[in-house]
Amino acid sequence: MTEKDREKEKQHETHPGGEPAGKTESHKGGNDRFLRDNQPDEQKGAVQSQGKGETDSDTVDSSDVKQPADSAAKKAAAAAKAKAAAAAKAKAAGAAKGGSIPGRASAKKKKEPPEPSPKQPVLDRWVRIIRGALGEEAVEDAMINRPNGHLPTLFISKDRWLEAARLLKEHEELAFDYLQNLAGVDYEEHMEVVFHLFSMRHRHAVGVRVKTERENPEIPSVTCVWAGADWNEREVYDLLGIRFTGHPDLRRILMPDDWVGHPLRKDYEPFDEGV
Amino acid sequence: MLGLLKGMGVTLKNMTKKKVTYKYPDEPVKMPERFRGIQHFDPEKCIVCNQCARVCPTDCITLTGRKHPDPNKRGKIIDTYDINFEICILCDLCTEVCPTEAIVMTRNFELAAYSRDELFKDMEWLHDNNTKIRGGSQ
Amino acid sequence: MLRTEEMLLNVGPQHPSTHGVFRLVITIDGETITEAKPVVGYLHRGTEKLAEDLTYTQIVPYTDRMDYLSAMTNNYIVVHAAETLMEVELPERAEFLRVIVMELNRIASHLVWFGTYLLDIGAMSPFLLAFREREQILDLFNDLCGARLTYNYMRIGGVKWDVPEGWLDQVRAFISNMREKLKEYEDLVAGNEIFLNRTRGIGVYSADEAIDYGLSGVNLRAAGVDWDLRRDRPYSVYDRFEFDVPVGKNGDLYDKFTCRMEEIRQSLRIVEQAVDQFPEGPVMAKVPRVIRVPEGEAYVQMESPRGELGCYLVSRGKDKPYRLKFRRPSFYNLQILPRLLKGENVANLVAILGGIDIVLGEVDA
Secondary structure (H helix, E strand, O other), X not given: OHHHHXXXXXXXXXXXXXXXXXXXXXXXXXXXXXXXXXXXXXXXXXXXXXXXXXXOOOOOOOOOOOOOOOOOHHHHHHHHHHHHHHHHXXXXXXXXXXXXXXXXXXXXXXXXXXXXXXXXXXXXXXXXXXXXXXXXHHEEXXXXXXXXXXXXXXXXXXXXXXXXXXXXXXXXXXXOOEEEEEEEEEOOOEEEEEEEEEOOOOOOEEEEXXXXXXXXXXXXXXXXXXXXXXXXXXXXXXXXXXXXXXXOOOOOOOOOOOOOOXXXXXXXXXXXXXX | OHXXXXXXXXXXXXXXXXXXXXXXXXXXXXXXXXXXXXXXXXXXXXXXXXXXXXXXXXXXXEEEEEEOOOOOOOOEEEEEEEEEOOOOOOOOHHHHHOOOOOEEEEOOOOOOOXXXXXXXXXXXXXXXXXXXXXXXXX | OXXXXXXXXXXXXXXXXXXXXXXXXXXXXXXXXXXXXXXXXXXXXXXXXXXXXOOHHHHHHHHHOOOHHHHHHHHHHHHHHHHHHHOOOOOHHHHHHHHHHXXXXXXXXXXXXXXXXHHHHOOOHHHHHHHHHHHHHHHHHHHHHOOOOOOOOEEOOEEOOOOOOOHHHHHHHHHHHHHHHHHHHHHHHHOOHHHHHHHOOOOOOOHXXXXXXXXXXXXXXXXXXXXXXXXXXXXXXXXXXXXXXXXXXXXXXXXXHHHHHHHHHHHHHHHXXXXXXXXXXXXXXXXXXXXXXXXXXXXEEXXXXXXXXXXXXXXXXXXXXOEEEEEOHHHHHHHHHHHHXXXXXXXXXXXXXXXXXXXXXXXXX
16 A cells, blocks of 8 residues: 555655755745745646635745745746646636635636525525614625535624524524534634534524624623533633623633633744743 | 343353453564554665655654765755654654655554653664564565 | 531542543532532643644644544544535545444444443443454554554545455454444343433433533434434435434433444444445545645534534635634533533432543543
């Protein structure tokens, strides 16, 4: 079996010592640059990889032409060109497949809009119900998450979240009584809490995203609606710092009780780095 | 009462069956072919591509290379190669990505030591560790 | 009149019956528990934070260690989340291999539950008998992927190794052996009056409460809710196999026991069908060496031996995830413990806690 594996690895590409002279030490983090340089035949895979490399602190966007500073310059330029061509192709293909972010979808649609999702009427109906009961501003946005099995996703404003949660649970047609997942995400400008709900009666699922800002983030707690949200909100508070107003017992659950800071935030500095 | 008697019957029946325990460590236990034990390193085959160090999930491999002393040949040869066995999780990803099979797993897993210093395996030790190599003759 | 007061008892993190480092602070009045406060976090290793810094292939060994008794299912959920976003077509042989190893892992996990639960209740022999069978499964896994507990077997696009020579015959031999042994376990335990007294009618909760708390797996099915993700939201190739899903009636511990035993039987059935239908072909799809997942987010779920294991993946198009969150079943299942323990005897505490079947590596992640 190892032989087959070796062959398979060799098929993709080999790195015959293609490291520039300066880097002889091994290190992991900053090497993403090289992984993207020597990728001439990445397109071979059955994967549409939209190489939207956003510039991050430790990775470099290789779809721009970089300053050739090392011996792999020619290869980098060729790879970058091939990558740019593929990225453009992938973008067009991606538009046909349907974007999963509403703002981007309109920007990417070059050829024709994707065919309407089968869950679109369901989503519209739910948005109408919620907006009818709580007002226009309760639902900020709504979209269908295509790769995820066409999951209808709602963006609910945090001021009306508690009433919206009650409505989602108690309304006849919605009846979302099972809380599948409660997660917090730290996007750099804002924070979000994501809920995935399921209805045992009607067997349909929905995803809900509630946005809040980064300084003093607060979201109403839904422990009174779904009892299973209790510890999850404590975990989100512990790791991300989002306060849940109305929670019966909001304190740290996974980290020690006297810990300072919220580890899962993107700007968290561990105090014992290098131990 | 009946349930208790039936249970007793099962227990007594098991008394007469063959024992399934191994007499380890008096008898060695043979591990299968694909077992993931500590690695064996062959410096001749290494081309210093750094893939193993890059793919290691815990960053336990450190290596340095230097230019080939023979001016006709390109590439590098390996200078030092260390595996920090305290944090190696024997996940086998390094052998999976090595293009020349310079690093392979062996079936040695009895590596308890009395001090932490012995757990930092350097190239010499890894090269001498050539018994029970996976896919080898033993 | 005698003066009584309540006592605070600490069922500490080091305890043989808490199945891991789990602390429970209970207030007792005589022998009755009035309040129970679980304290978790002793095994928190920051897997979710680490995952933001590792590529997808590097995360898989870390997921092994979350729910260490069923590492294959943990491997699968991460790989499945990435594959859902990438929309990769998997070869059939890889899918069948995945199903076989996941079901074998389910049997192994339930055997551990069986052994340790009965050990908590007081019986010593079932523990050894269960582990004798479990050794056979672990030997099978040792032959297949080189490790007994932390497999690191699944990759994005397939599995790492193909089966060695004679492995499928060994699996078949194991299936027939296990079926006989299951009968033996039922003889040993299920009719035992002491066992029935300790588990019938204890730790009862209703189906509505189970749904409200977000329980999953056997905890939900023992209360009467007929919900199994392998049948109702099929993933991988589970829709090609025929199997029944045991559902309990009362929601007490005895129903959980029968449900889990029956699940072992049904898993054996699935493995048998998978081995019979095993196709030829490659075990790994063509994926690039550096795996980049397209931008987007996805929540995928599957049925692990403990319940609904889910993974919420937010990707920004790079080769490392932006946010990887695991929906860990033991974490959700443990929330009902304070409610179940109110008014119970201290002696029933261990039985109820064991019945929930938690693994602390998963609770804390």
